[in-house]
Amino acid sequence: MNYNLNKYTGKEHKTSNYTAFRNLLQLITHEKKNLVVALLAILVNSTLNLLGPFLIGYTIDHYVQHKQYHGVLVFSGILLCMYLVALFTSFFQTKLMGGVGQRTLFTLRNAIFSKIQQLPVAFFNQNKAGDLISRVNNDTDKLNQFFSQSLMQFVGNIVTMIGAGVFLLIINYKIGIAALAPALLILVFTRILSPWIKRKNAANMKTVGGMSAEIQESLSNFKVIVAFNRRDYFRKRFNEANEKNYTTALGAGLANNIFLPFYAMCASIAQLLVLTGGIYLISQGEFSIGLLVSYLAYATYFYNPLRQLATLWANFQVAMAGWDRISEILALETDLVTVPAAAGHHTSSALLEFKNVHFGYPEGREILHNINLSLEKGKTYALVGPTGGGKTTTASLIARLYDPTQGTVLLNGKDIRGYDADERSMMIGFILQEPFLFTGTVKENILYGNPMYKDYSNEQLTEVIREANLEKLLAIFEEGLETKVASGGDGVSLGQKQLIAFMRAVLRKPDLLILDEATANIDTVTEQLLGEILGKLPASTTRVIIAHRLNTIENANEIFFVNSGEVARAGSLENAMEKLLHGVRMS
Ligand SMILES: Nc1ncnc2c1ncn2[C@@H]1O[C@H](COP(=O)(O)OP(=O)(O)OP(=O)(O)O)[C@@H](O)[C@H]1O
Known part of the structure; x- marks a missing residue:
């Protein structure tokens, strides 16, 4: 059986995002209770944040414009309380998901390590120790980061986006559509670029593995290196591995951040459309200043999470690339299994x-x-x-x-x-x-x-x-x-x-x-x-x-x-x- 893990590269690209996401979620199904509580916390957080612009717009139209400062104070107090509760829920879910991430990391590292222990000598002949160490240490940590930092933000941002989108369409569907139109561009852009981002990250992880393998090889053979004065040779080899890693890291960094300027531009276009449309409607007497303020805030509430989703999406691609590398090991089975004694079993001296x-x-x-x-x-x-x-x-x-x-x-x-x-x-x-x-x-x-x-x-x-x-x-x-x-x-x-x-x-x-x-x-x-x-x-x-x-x-x-x-x-x-x-x- 061929156990060379680096022969498996490319296979991971066949997995769809949806399947990969489901596979990732399966890793934390046993954390159901924590996930539900964290989900509730993030929902409360998003809802409270979403109510903010509406209340601000309401306060402007009903109290600021009529100089009723008592009402302004009351609503300021309500908003402050809401933001405090939002802060608490955010902290609470961060703590919960941090635990989920660390426990997943713990379980995964144990699973990979014990899988490696079960594999036959042929596996170790065909793979470099440094690359395996990198898979156990670095790639698992990418999943931890995804679960502890990104997953709930992902959910929270989607809820906030949907909420903001609904508000935008309800308040005035014409400006709403104009405000949301640039998001379609983002959707298409994301779909096209996702496989490329994942590939870039997989390539980067591979070079991290390669660099670990170089370090491991030179450290375990340092006596030979010193005796043969081959320091320059190994320095050169490490330099090459490091350079490869540098190049792939630049590529992955670019891929992971490529969405950001594009998202920012779409958000600005949306703001501009809302402002132009809003001012026009105010001049026609169909819109109020308070509503325009709410509207601008909701446009921001729609595009900010979308922008964050770009980073989170990149994190997801990184986690998937890591998961691919990890699952390559987990999917391996030793071919030295114990088989039932064959029928030809005979007594022999x-x-x-x-x-x-x-x-x-x-x-x-x-x-x-x-x-x-x-x-x-x-x-x-x-x-x-x-x-x-x-x-x-x-x-x-x-x-x-x-x-x-x-x-x-x-x-x-x-x-x-x-x-x-x-x-x-x-x-x-x-x-x-x-x-x-x-x-x-x-x-x-x-x-x-x-x-x-x-x-x-x-x-x-x-x-x-x-x-x-x-x-x-x-x-x-x-x-x-x-x-x-x-x-x-x-x-x-x-x-x-x-x-x-x-x-x-x-x-x-x-x-x-x-x-x-x-x-x-x-x-x-x-x-x-x-x-x-x-x-x-x-x-x-x-x-x-x-x-x-x-x-x-x-x-x-x-x-x-x-x-x-x-x-x-x-x-x-x-x-x-x-x-x-x-x-x-x-x-
Ligand atoms: N892990 C391996 N992967 C691929 N080829 C191998 C591996 N180990 C040994 N070989 C090849 O198998 C052949 C036999 O090697 P083996 O180690 O059995 O020889 P040996 O008689 O024990 O030699 P020595 O006296 O040097 O120990 C050699 O040609 C060697 O290159």
């Missing part, structure tokens, strides 16, 4: 078997062709072969980091896909070529993902370690179990990292233990010690050792030579050596 297995990485050539092999319980197997020959790939299929493109892998006679991830990872221990350690202590790292000793005290764990013959390895660490390990394993040597990974795998007591170049950075004496520990594993444990240093596999019961898409029995160590020296290389 072999712990693990490959039956006509083919495998290739997505969009790559086939790495393994029609492999058949069988690993017996309690035996030690070695995989040797040239660099890039396919040893790690074979081991990854044994541990089900990937599924074969054709054929079946059987574990204990049952399709390996029939085991759930917990069962499988307890049965198969994999010491990777590049062991990764987490920030914490040696203890936390060796107990990682191991429920058996989760609540053990240091004393109990030391006893377990002694029973597993690992105490000499632990003694290499100055502070034993409590030795601190920094993020990614900095602060401990590469060899020490491999020892921690070794202890982590052995303590899980797997049925099958895979060591992929697991001793490549370990001194000969310690390596012998590891050999002894491996020798003392329970008699039923099967070991698969990948090694370039052939002395480490002297004791293997069987040696497989992995190259050119084949996994062939090599027979003796000498044979394997001969193949290695004179064989045809794949890479």
Whole structure:
């Protein structure tokens, strides 16, 4: 399955605004109560604001023109109260929707993070960490901003606009129509430009992701960069990413603000039409000054929210572009699902078997062709072969980091896909070529993902370690179990990292233990010690050792030579050596 998220660009443009809006709303359906209260608050707010111009016009015609200042004072008081209540409702809905936005952000981030955790290794091969971080952090925040700041303003502005439009048409339908006509232009303009605005914002988010990916790559490889003095190269690459982001941000900024001057112009034209028409009607005795003041205010009340809607519409396009990027992740499903055991399930003396297995990485050539092999319980197997020959790939299929493109892998006679991830990872221990350690202590790292000793005290764990013959390895660490390990394993040597990974795998007591170049950075004496520990594993444990240093596999019961898409029995160590020296290389 192809997990490359950046292949999905363009798909989002097919979603209509209406569908996207409905999808966005579905994210907050569980907030129904808060939404209803916020909606009521915004309705009250808009209604109070809408009544203002009418009361002002009324006051002018009935009290100001007749110099009845008592009435003016009374209506001023009423207006003040109305504006205070409007202020309170506005504050209240802002608070409510702020909560809705933050909770949505919280839920979305959790959902994306746990989805990412469920996805298979192929997903991580095909996507850059920086881009994923940007999706989890930045894109979700765009939705938060939409829900907390824009959604209710959106509703409020629409209510105010409709209210103002109704007042304009009721007071005098001829001037009303003239006042509203320029809005049609806005409608057409908005419709035409919306897809373009969304595209501009999607492009901008993509470049933010690209920039994060550059930062992540250079930060995680800073040692290589310093050692090879490649700072300029990475500076240049970052500069390019930054420049792309700058260009797309300018484009998105322009797109997001392009409505504003056009809206302002339409609003001014409307005011001009109202003023001309109003003065003409006053001269004909059909209109009063108070009504004209109300009218001008309603025209403003119609066009101001419309102008704000332009910004809000742009926010909506930004949120939709963000949602597209987020939903691309949420829509992904792992193809490493647990499937019911196939009918062909048979009992077998072999712990693990490959039956006509083919495998290739997505969009790559086939790495393994029609492999058949069988690993017996309690035996030690070695995989040797040239660099890039396919040893790690074979081991990854044994541990089900990937599924074969054709054929079946059987574990204990049952399709390996029939085991759930917990069962499988307890049965198969994999010491990777590049062991990764987490920030914490040696203890936390060796107990990682191991429920058996989760609540053990240091004393109990030391006893377990002694029973597993690992105490000499632990003694290499100055502070034993409590030795601190920094993020990614900095602060401990590469060899020490491999020892921690070794202890982590052995303590899980797997049925099958895979060591992929697991001793490549370990001194000969310690390596012998590891050999002894491996020798003392329970008699039923099967070991698969990948090694370039052939002395480490002297004791293997069987040696497989992995190259050119084949996994062939090599027979003796000498044979394997001969193949290695004179064989045809794949890479
Ligand atoms: N994640 C990946 N995506 C695409 N191709 C890959 C990936 N990992 C490995 N390959 C390709 O698969 C082939 C086999 O690689 P593999 O890592 O299995 O070789 P190996 O025998 O373990 O090599 P080494 O001895 O260097 O560890 C190589 O040509 C490599 O380029």
